[in-house]
Amino acid sequence: MQTNHLYRKVSIYLSSIASIEDSDFINLFTGKKTHDIVLHLDPNQVVDDYFIGTRVSWINEEKNDTNRCRTFVLKIRRADKRKILRPYLQHIHITSDELEQKKKDVKLYINIDSHEQSRQWRSVPFKHPSTFDTIAMESDLKNKLKSDLESFLKAKHYYHRLGRAWKRSYLLYGPSGTGKSSFVAAIANFLGYDVYDIDLSRVLDDSDMKMLLLQTTSKSVILIEDLDRFLMDKSAKVSLSGILNFMDGVLNACCADERIMVYTMNCKEHVDPAVLRPGRIDVHIHFPLCDFSAFKTLANNYLGVKDHKLFPQVEEFFQTGASLSPAEIGELMIANRNSPSRALKSVITALQTDGDGRGSLNIRRQWTDNSSRKSTEDSGEQSGFFSKEGVNAMKDIRKLYGLLRLKSRKKSESFDRTPDSKDGQSCGL
Ligand SMILES: Nc1ncnc2c1ncn2[C@@H]1O[C@H](COP(=O)(O)OP(=O)(O)OP(=O)(O)O)[C@@H](O)[C@H]1O
Numbered sequence: 001m002q003t004n005h006l007y008r009k010v011s012i013y014l015s016s017i018a019s020i021e022d023s024d025f026i027n028l029f030t031g032k033k034t035h036d037i038v039l040h041l042d043p044n045q046v047v048d049d050y051f052i053g054t055r056v057s058w059i060n061e062e063k064n065d066t067n068r069c070r071t072f073v074l075k076i077r078r079a080d081k082r083k084i085l086r087p088y089l090q091h092i093h094i095t096s097d098e099l100e101q102k103k104k105d106v107k108l109y110i111n112i113d114s115h116e117q118s119r120q121w122r123s124v125p126f127k128h129p130s131t132f133d134t135i136a137m138e139s140d141l142k143n144k145l146k147s148d149l150e151s152f153l154k155a156k157h158y159y160h161r162l163g164r165a166w167k168r169s170y171l172l173y174g175p176s177g178t179g180k181s182s183f184v185a186a187i188a189n190f191l192g193y194d195v196y197d198i199d200l201s202r203v204l205d206d207s208d209m210k211m212l213l214l215q216t217t218s219k220s221v222i223l224i225e226d227l228d229r230f231l232m233d234k235s236a237k238v239s240l241s242g243i244l245n246f247m248d249g250v251l252n253a254c255c256a257d258e259r260i261m262v263y264t265m266n267c268k269e270h271v272d273p274a275v276l277r278p279g280r281i282d283v284h285i286h287f288p289l290c291d292f293s294a295f296k297t298l299a300n301n302y303l304g305v306k307d308h309k310l311f312p313q314v315e316e317f318f319q320t321g322a323s324l325s326p327a328e329i330g331e332l333m334i335a336n337r338n339s340p341s342r343a344l345k346s347v348i349t350a351l352q353t354d355g356d357g358r359g360s361l362n363i364r365r366q367w368t369d370n371s372s373r374k375s376t377e378d379s380g381e382q383s384g385f386f387s388k389e390g391v392n393a394m395k396d397i398r399k400l401y402g403l404l405r406l407k408s409r410k411k412s413e414s415f416d417r418t419p420d421s422k423d424g425q426s427c428g429l
């Protein structure tokens with residue numbers, strides 16, 4: 001009476017291999033995801049497969065007895081059996097697990113007040129549509145992050161050999177509306193992982209925090225939003241050491257494997273360096289305000305416009321340091337989505353009015369971020385910093401000068417008031 005899980009796995013596996021399309025009869029089903037079509041082998045059909053250079057074949061036998069017993073029969077040449085049977089079945093196990101993981105409905109877990117409840121998490125289906133394609137981000141950085149995630153997934157034995165918990169932690173930091181939360185959703189959708197979104201204001205104390213961690217499952221993203229704000233809150237019920245242990249304590253090794261921890265912050269400037277040290281945070285990702293290249297991605301996504309006669313004008317504003325967040329630009333584009341020209345004009349107006357002030361703030365923030373990052377890099381510890389700010393330091397300086405020129409033109413001030421470079425961060429912008 002037991003379900004044979006191997007039967008299910010073989011079925012999933014066979015549906016995924018290309019040679020199923022060569023079979024004479026297959027059934028077509030819609031899958032769980034939109035536009036997903038699943039192919040299933042019809043009864044008594046044969047499908048060939050190749051494994052380490054050897055051909056095998058499967059037959060989907062269905063007996064017409066009362067039980068309508070379904071059987072998969074695997075045929076392997078006698079001479080190949082010893083060599084491939086076990087590794088081949090292992091390969092089916094792994095592949096079908098991966099496929100199931102990708103197909104499964106992703107859930108969002110939120111923590112509830114835990115006075116009387118033994119289970120502290122409640123779940124809802126996770127339907128956030130954000131993907132890596134919809135996020136406007138430098139493509140190099142995006143690809144680096146994708147391959148970082150992929151190589152993490154393959155590194156189980158490596159982590160275990162090192163005696164480390166199989167987890168990877170990312171810090172997403174940057175101004176509001178730059179895509180941090182959307183990026184977390186894109187990670188979850190990319191990996192097919194559930195998201196555990198911890199609301200720290202609902203956590204009672206340090207031990208409650210530990211219980212929350214213990215009740216998470218493997219293959220999940222564990223998310224703490226706005227950690228900087230929480231750490232500055234003097235009335236918080238969870239202590240700094242509670243947070244540090246949560247991020248990288250003994251408990252982590254006891255918990256389910258294969259987890260991605262994500263923390264978001266607006267600014268990491270005033271955060272205790274212990275929170276940011278490698279191991280607690282493996283990869284720092286900066287989310288800047290919009291630049292011209294991100295703007296073009298947004299214009300393409302929101303308006304379907306790859307190029308436009310107003311683009312040079314928009315670019316000019318970005319070059320002078322003016323900037324808005326992608327969220328602000330996205331809103332303007334949505335509101336004017338029926339007329340790309342109107343949408344672009346509204347972006348130009350917004351950049352003209354409040355944009356330039358924000359841009360200067362952005363530059364100031366990036367400089368301070370650069371200096372705080374340097375101290376960690378100098379420590380020699382291995383930690384990833386996926387941000388283009390360092391590379392763009394010169395560009396920022398040029399932008400700053402452009403901005404100063406723009407401002408001095410506006411206010412008819414002389415260039416003599418330009419502060420010396422040492423004091424660049426507070427140069428009276
Ligand atoms: N880089 C981006 N690419 C595409 N869309 C973006 C980007 N940044 C923001 N958006 C859009 O702006 C909205 C707000 O973004 P999101 O909530 O991810 O920002 P955030 O950085 O988490 O902000 P906050 O710090 O205030 O929480 C979303 O609807 C998202 O679609």
Ligand SMILES: [Mg+2]
Nearest residue numbers: 180181225264
């Ligand atoms: Mg957010």
